[in-house]
Amino acid sequence: MAISTVARAGAVVAISALALTACSTGGTDAGASGDCTPSDGPVTLTFTTWLPGVEDAVAIWNEENPDIQVEVQTGPNGNGGTYQNFFNQLAAGNAPDLGQIEFDAMPNFRVQDGLENIGACEGILEAEDQFVGWTWSQVTFGEEDAVYAIPQDTGPMAMFYRADLFEQAGIPIPTTWEEYEAAAVQIRALGGYINNFSQSDINAFAGLVWQAGGEWFGQDGENWTVDLTSDESTQVAEYWQGLIDDDLVAVYPPWTDEWNAAYNSSELWTWVSAVWGANTIASGAPDTAGNWAVAPMPQWEAGGSAAGNWGGSTTAVLKGSDHPYEAAQFALWLNTDADSLTAMNASASIYPATIEGANLPAFAEGVEFYGGQKIYEVFAEAGNNVNPDFTWGPTMTQVYNDVADGFAAAVSGNGTLVDALASGQQKTIAALKAASIPVKE
Amino acid sequence: MTTTASLMAREGGRLGRTATRESAVSRTIAMAVMIVATLYFLTPLWWLFVAATKSRADFTTTAPLWFADFDLFGNIAALFQYRDGVFLRWLANSALYAGVGAALATLFAAMAGYAIAKYTFRGRETLFNVVLGGVLVPATALALPLFLIFSQAGATNTIWAVLLPSLVSPFGVYLSRIYASASVPDEIIEAARIDGAGEVRTFFTVATRLMAPALVTIFLFQFVAIWNNFFLPLIMLRDEALFPVTMGLYVWNTQVSQIPDIRALVVVGSLLSIIPLIVTFLGLQRFWQSGLANGGLK
Numbered sequence: 001m002a003i004s005t006v007a008r009a010g011a012v013v014a015i016s017a018l019a020l021t022a023c024s025t026g027g028t029d030a031g032a033s034g035d036c037t038p039s040d041g042p043v044t045l046t047f048t049t050w051l052p053g054v055e056d057a058v059a060i061w062n063e064e065n066p067d068i069q070v071e072v073q074t075g076p077n078g079n080g081g082t083y084q085n086f087f088n089q090l091a092a093g094n095a096p097d098l099g100q101i102e103f104d105a106m107p108n109f110r111v112q113d114g115l116e117n118i119g120a121c122e123g124i125l126e127a128e129d130q131f132v133g134w135t136w137s138q139v140t141f142g143e144e145d146a147v148y149a150i151p152q153d154t155g156p157m158a159m160f161y162r163a164d165l166f167e168q169a170g171i172p173i174p175t176t177w178e179e180y181e182a183a184a185v186q187i188r189a190l191g192g193y194i195n196n197f198s199q200s201d202i203n204a205f206a207g208l209v210w211q212a213g214g215e216w217f218g219q220d221g222e223n224w225t226v227d228l229t230s231d232e233s234t235q236v237a238e239y240w241q242g243l244i245d246d247d248l249v250a251v252y253p254p255w256t257d258e259w260n261a262a263y264n265s266s267e268l269w270t271w272v273s274a275v276w277g278a279n280t281i282a283s284g285a286p287d288t289a290g291n292w293a294v295a296p297m298p299q300w301e302a303g304g305s306a307a308g309n310w311g312g313s314t315t316a317v318l319k320g321s322d323h324p325y326e327a328a329q330f331a332l333w334l335n336t337d338a339d340s341l342t343a344m345n346a347s348a349s350i351y352p353a354t355i356e357g358a359n360l361p362a363f364a365e366g367v368e369f370y371g372g373q374k375i376y377e378v379f380a381e382a383g384n385n386v387n388p389d390f391t392w393g394p395t396m397t398q399v400y401n402d403v404a405d406g407f408a409a410a411v412s413g414n415g416t417l418v419d420a421l422a423s424g425q426q427k428t429i430a431a432l433k434a435a436s437i438p439v440k441e
Numbered sequence: 442m443t444t445t446a447s448l449m450a451r452e453g454g455r456l457g458r459t460a461t462r463e464s465a466v467s468r469t470i471a472m473a474v475m476i477v478a479t480l481y482f483l484t485p486l487w488w489l490f491v492a493a494t495k496s497r498a499d500f501t502t503t504a505p506l507w508f509a510d511f512d513l514f515g516n517i518a519a520l521f522q523y524r525d526g527v528f529l530r531w532l533a534n535s536a537l538y539a540g541v542g543a544a545l546a547t548l549f550a551a552m553a554g555y556a557i558a559k560y561t562f563r564g565r566e567t568l569f570n571v572v573l574g575g576v577l578v579p580a581t582a583l584a585l586p587l588f589l590i591f592s593q594a595g596a597t598n599t600i601w602a603v604l605l606p607s608l609v610s611p612f613g614v615y616l617s618r619i620y621a622s623a624s625v626p627d628e629i630i631e632a633a634r635i636d637g638a639g640e641v642r643t644f645f646t647v648a649t650r651l652m653a654p655a656l657v658t659i660f661l662f663q664f665v666a667i668w669n670n671f672f673l674p675l676i677m678l679r680d681e682a683l684f685p686v687t688m689g690l691y692v693w694n695t696q697v698s699q700i701p702d703i704r705a706l707v708v709v710g711s712l713l714s715i716i717p718l719i720v721t722f723l724g725l726q727r728f729w730q731s732g733l734a735n736g737g738l739k
Contacts, residue, residue, distance in 0.1 A: 046679075048679055050692065050695065050696065051699070052696050052699055052700055073598075073679035073680055073681075074679065074680075074681045074692065075675075075679060075692060076675070076691055076695040080691070080692075080695040081675050085675070085676060085679075088585065088588055089592075091589070092588065092593075092597075093592070094592050094595075094597060096679070255697070255698070257501060257505065260501040261501055261502070264501055264502055276698065276699065279699075279700070279701055280698065280701055282701075283497065283701030283702055284501055284701065285501070286497070286501070286502070287502055348699050349699060349700070
């Protein structure tokens, strides 16, 4: 009886293992590099994206292109599960033809060979001129004749501020980080806070480092370099640590009710955030309508104009697509056509990655919530001043989690932001090694 | 001797006093624990209910645990209109996955448990132990292997990808076996056979009635498990029209930074999504309580 038990259990295990190994060999070699030809006959493409209401833009394409029909599939945002799904689907050989991938996740997909190189597809390389400079380097990884995705939207950063409060208090609008700190002291004396340090928005912090000219990752030949503790990164961390130590910024967990309430009750005076943050404030702090304005980010050097970027996506053709040519054409159209961009802006407030996109009618008007200011002019200018050399790492989810742990501890008095970056540096190198990604120490 | 006796008397007296005092104290403590537990479980529900009645502006600007302008029905109407009423579709999907899944899972579990309890065959204990081992494997751990298997069959992103894996309930088999052993006497089965009923008919007309309380329990457990199962649909489904309500609400919640207004829909949607669970529980509670009690007595 004992033997038969073991034998049966063994059989079950063997069958399951067979089923699994059979699955893991499902990858295809379709679309080898340097080759991109149209398919014969009509095709249907699948496109997975979490952009709300993208169906409106896709419907325009489907109407104009009866032979290339696009079917929209959806899911949670990338880090919320869709990226993991993409990797599962790539392993199982049933990934969608097209997928939405944020800039900071692109290296992860590139390293794991999840992206088709569409550089050889008609019109793709030539499209470079249509996009805001820094976005293109994010989708080519600096490789010659290679394009791995089409930029969709960006998140140029600026400073949202309470124009009414600054005026009443007679505080000038800070144009440098030094003035920002001086203003913070005055605002604190009046009982408010100049800003909130968002402990869990590590990509926002990366945007600040980006503005300061710092880099977190780089590539040295085959090897990745990790530089979370670069001079610029440390400078930014020390600056905010100083504000936290002196109780000049609030430390509410971002995206919570109390955080919204702090803006709504006029306790918080500014938010250094991305273009899409305009809706966040309007929604979270309705009582303050009309009192906000937007100015460029404070600068590290007086008279500078550097801006950071927080967020933004691409449309990538995923590895194994049977129709890379058609998929590339659709991706290019989706992110450059004026009607498409208008539709996506209407449904999901995206801020396009194309140069022309900044001129959409929706961006030309003054925004009531911001006292009628034409706020998108500020963001368009910021978008042009984003450093094109910033590189994301291949394990950003891990970086965000580890640094966020350190930041949360620093905010509650255990260690500092600089410590958190140092510990994040170590953990990131360990994570890269664990994933067999070559890294220079 | 006298010392001992008086000591014993004193001891006894103290014991007696302690006993009565303890019962009063322990009752108070038990009461306090239950009140705290009740508050702990009901406060989030209360928050959810209150939040669902508020307009978007009031949501951030008024006290979270008390009402502002009561606009529950306006919110529900907005929820039902958003994206052509996809939320209703999700509710229907959840009802399908959980209702059909739980009903069939209960049937299969009852048949398996009954067979293991009432028939003697080779490998019976092994079979039972393997099924029992299944109780220990969390459903989440199975989701990815299931995805790969369903990919092989080209059946991801279909109703079956969620429904089929929901049809098995190792815990249900376990409970059915225990319950069938205890509550279906062999004599009754013998009598049914003598009266000419086949095995299948005996099972459906005699055994299932005697096992009813256990079956209700299995149904409830499985219904809740499927309704709340989030990871499997997350991995399997890409077509919005197939999402269950948990998955749909999660997807919306991740879009809050793009469309902040959607938050109000997530809140009111969450409230509506738990109502079927509450209704099912309250409706079947009667059977369920008697089922658990019977099991305990045996």
